[in-house]
Amino acid sequence: MAGTTVQWIAGSVQEILQISGLTLQTFLVLCATFFLSCAVAFRRSRNLPPYPAGRVPVFGHLRALGGAPLIKMAERRRQYGDVFTLRMGMEDEVVLNGYTAVKDALVDRPELFASTIPGYLLNVYVFVPVGILGAPWGPGYRQRKRFATTVLKNLGMKVGPGSIEDNIREEANCLRNKIAESNGQPVDIAHDVSVAVSNIICSMTVGKRYDYEDETFRELYKAIAAIT
Structure with missing residues (x-):
């Protein structure tokens, strides 16, 4: 046989x-x-919450989440509780639901959850290892944060004389005038609000603001939004 x-x-x-x-x-x-x-x-790490059904090789639970991941996660919460594990591609991700679970992780024990998830694409495009956004928690991160905070205070991000309060007021007036151009008609202000916030940052760092219809600024905004 x-x-x-x-x-x-x-x-x-x-x-x-x-x-x-x-x-x-x-x-x-x-x-x-x-x-x-x-x-x-299919290798399961130790001390992890339960895995929901629907895990496949390479893709993990990505296919099971479909086009509405938040709805699928809510369904799994009802079945598996406030804390469970999802296999996102080749990585395990622990999902927290509810006030108690989130508070326990982020407020009661923040030192254990302060770091960010390493990502190859983020490291390549945003240069995380030499910046702050998404950098791993540790002495290097704290040193960069102190440096950035000091620089921003020198640029006006503070209370009192020399602050950027006047710039914020000016930009708020510009945003109000931009919205007023719609003459009461429904309008999507998401882009205009993003430009207003960006102009506050630009006024601090380069001493200049950009018009809401500036083509160069629009292209830069689209390029940044595409990789974030």
Whole structure:
């Protein structure tokens, strides 16, 4: 019986190689890669909350979440409770729901959850290792934060003389006038509000504000929004 099974497997492999045009070495490498991916995908880390159903190799729970991830997570909360684990691609992510679970993690024990999740694409495009956004928690982060806070205070982000309060008032008036141009008609002000906030930052850092219809500024805004 065992000999017949081995012969059948050998014959099937030979047929696959003939049809696909692969060599035996290439076929074995593909098989090893597939089984290794499955082993990594289904490996469960210790001390993690339960996994919901629907986890598949490589993709994890991404396909199960579909086009409405928040709704799917709410459904899983009703089934698995306020704390559960999702496999997002090749990484495990712990999902917190409800006031008690979030407060316990972010308020009662902030030192354990202060760092951010490392991301390759974020590191490449936003230069996280040499900046603040998304940088891992530690002495380097705290040093950069103190430096940034000192610089921003020198630029006017403070209370009292030399603050940016006048710039904020001026920009608020510009935003009000921009909205008034709609003559009471419904209008999406998301872009205009983003420009107003950006102008406050620009007035601090480069001493200049940009018009709401400035094409160069619009292109820069779109480019930044595309990678965030």
